[in-house]
Amino acid sequence: MFTLSRNLYRWIKRRREKRIRILLLGVDNAGKTTLLHALKEEDPELVTPTWGFNTEETKMREFIVTFFDLGGGENIRGIWTNYYAEVHGAIYVVDSADKQKIEAATSTFIQCMEDERLKKKPVLVLSNKQDLEGALDAVRLSETLGLTNLEDTRFHVTTCTAKTQIGSAVDSNIKKGIQWLLDAIKTNYNEIECKIEVEMAEQKEREKIEREEKRKRVEKLREERRRKAEE
Amino acid sequence: MGLLSLLRKLKKNDRQMRILLLGLDNAGKTTILKRLSEEDINHIMPTQGFNVKSLVHDGFKLNVWDIGGQKTIRPYWRNYFDQTDALIYVIDSADRRRLEETGMELAELLDEEKLSAVPLLVFANKQDLLNAVSAKEIAEGLNLHSIRDRQWQIQACSAKNGEGLNNGMEWIVKAIK
Ligand SMILES: Nc1nc2c(ncn2[C@@H]2O[C@H](COP(=O)(O)OP(=O)(O)OP(=O)(O)O)[C@@H](O)[C@H]2O)c(=O)[nH]1
Ligand SMILES: Nc1nc2c(ncn2[C@@H]2O[C@H](COP(=O)(O)OP(=O)(O)OP(=O)(O)O)[C@@H](O)[C@H]2O)c(=O)[nH]1
Ligand SMILES: [Mg+2]
Ligand SMILES: [Mg+2]
Numbered sequence: 001m002f003t004l005s006r007n008l009y010r011w012i013k014r015r016r017e018k019r020i021r022i023l024l025l026g027v028d029n030a031g032k033t034t035l036l037h038a039l040k041e042e043d044p045e046l047v048t049p050t051w052g053f054n055t056e057e058t059k060m061r062e063f064i065v066t067f068f069d070l071g072g073g074e075n076i077r078g079i080w081t082n083y084y085a086e087v088h089g090a091i092y093v094v095d096s097a098d099k100q101k102i103e104a105a106t107s108t109f110i111q112c113m114e115d116e117r118l119k120k121k122p123v124l125v126l127s128n129k130q131d132l133e134g135a136l137d138a139v140r141l142s143e144t145l146g147l148t149n150l151e152d153t154r155f156h157v158t159t160c161t162a163k164t165q166i167g168s169a170v171d172s173n174i175k176k177g178i179q180w181l182l183d184a185i186k187t188n189y190n191e192i193e194c195k196i197e198v199e200m201a202e203q204k205e206r207e208k209i210e211r212e213e214k215r216k217r218v219e220k221l222r223e224e225r226r227r228k229a230e231e
Numbered sequence: 232m233g234l235l236s237l238l239r240k241l242k243k244n245d246r247q248m249r250i251l252l253l254g255l256d257n258a259g260k261t262t263i264l265k266r267l268s269e270e271d272i273n274h275i276m277p278t279q280g281f282n283v284k285s286l287v288h289d290g291f292k293l294n295v296w297d298i299g300g301q302k303t304i305r306p307y308w309r310n311y312f313d314q315t316d317a318l319i320y321v322i323d324s325a326d327r328r329r330l331e332e333t334g335m336e337l338a339e340l341l342d343e344e345k346l347s348a349v350p351l352l353v354f355a356n357k358q359d360l361l362n363a364v365s366a367k368e369i370a371e372g373l374n375l376h377s378i379r380d381r382q383w384q385i386q387a388c389s390a391k392n393g394e395g396l397n398n399g400m401e402w403i404v405k406a407i408k
Contacts, residue, residue, distance in 0.1 A: 046405045046408060047405075048398075048401060048402055048405060050384065051366065051384050051385045051386060052353075052370070052375065052382065052383040052384040052385055053375070053376075053378065053382060053383050053384075054382045055379065055380075055381075055382060068379075075365065075366065075367045076366070076367055076370065076385075078367055078371070079367075079370060079371075079375070079376045082376035082377070083376070207377070214331050214334070214335070215335070217331055218331050218332045218335055221328065221329075221331075221332060222332070
């Protein structure tokens with residue numbers, strides 16, 4: 001009985017505070033981890049290149065938001081797809097002052113946005129590092145990324161400077177951008193939730209099969225080793 | 232810096248960091264620890280119990296526990312889980328055959344309540360060997376992408392020539408700061 005009422009309480013609570021997940025994407029050096037530190041008001045100097053995964057949970061409006069920050073280096077980007085199914089939206093960060101990397105940033109953007117699991121989910125695009133010379137404005141970056149269809153409400157492009165001095169406030173463009181993202185998620189919440197549920201179930205099923213196959217392979221290997229040791 | 236992170240920093244500063252160094256036998260844990268404390272890395276024998284060393288990195292005192300990885304010793308790993316600030320898991324990147332086995336050991340560690348939310352650094356060691364598997368393949372082989380409850384980082388390294396070790400330790404210090 002006690003567990004029942006506790007579960008009920010949890011269920012009600014969960015219905016009230018919506019939990020959402022947002023994925024940070026962008027090639028290496030774009031400023032994803034810096035952005036996460038800015039949102040937490042943490043020291044931007046503590047950032048090193050990510051060869052893995054950081055996560056942060058914060059309350060924003062009626063949401064409990066979990067951010068997933070992934071490594072953007074060429075050799076680690078391959079892990080991104082594993083996170084697409086479960087997120088409600090994404091933030092794509094671009095170092096808009098880096099002429100050499102803009103091509104990679106563009107092709108990577110196009111590739112992720114074509115993935116079925118990210119379709120119909122809102123994406124905030126940040127033209128980052130506006131403090132540097134040659135940084136692209138929102139219109140130029142939209143053109144570069146091929147986001148010229150003004151009807152498309154799935155994307156929102158804005159400029160920002162993620163790296164701030166210790167103690168100073170987060171760039172207001174970032175705040176506004178995230179407000180847009182939360183609004184877009186809110187508007188499409190039910191649809192996105194349904195999509196996540198279906199695609200997560202598929203992913204779990206796939207992972208279960210893989211895990212079972214792996215377990216069998218390891219068993220076999222151990223068995224072989226045991227036999228060899230006995231000989 | 233926000234007040235919260237400042238408080239966190241102050242709180243942690245007066246504490247020593249406890250770091251666990253785990254991985255299968257022959258992965259190179261002891262060699263890494265000796266290399267980090269600038270000791271001779273020749274004539275290292277398989278560890279029967281454990282070694283512990285205090286390293287100072289970036290003003291932090293890191294107490295690193297290196298525990299033997301042989302199959303018969305692995306059940307004792309759990310005796311060392313209390314109060315862990317970070318977990319370093321070492322892989323022999325040239326041992327392709329045991330990649331999935333080491334992945335299963337790691338998965339069990341990550342399920343341990345006492346290690347929940349503890350940051351994970353994976354040292355993809357022995358990168359100096361020709362047949363070493365890349366860091367990306369190791370991340371996949373170990374299923375690191377299924378982790379959601381903690382931050383993780385994979386660092387290619389070689390205890391033999393020292394490459395990558397400092398980068399990894401720098402990440403650890405930043406992760407627990
Ligand atoms: N000038 C300037 N530098 C920035 C800005 N944002 C980030 N940086 C710097 O860009 C570098 C890369 O930032 P990160 O946050 O590590 O980039 P990342 O996207 O997480 O990179 P990976 O983890 O490798 O994928 C760091 O040196 C940051 O200080 C910005 O707005 N302006
Ligand atoms: N080529 C190469 N060999 C290494 C490297 N690191 C360790 N080794 C060798 O790998 C073997 C095992 O190293 P150890 O440090 O004893 O491994 P361990 O993980 O402590 O093993 P256990 O104590 O049995 O758990 C030794 O022969 C080391 O010289 C490396 O980076 N490159
Ligand atoms: Mg990063
Ligand atoms: Mg040893």
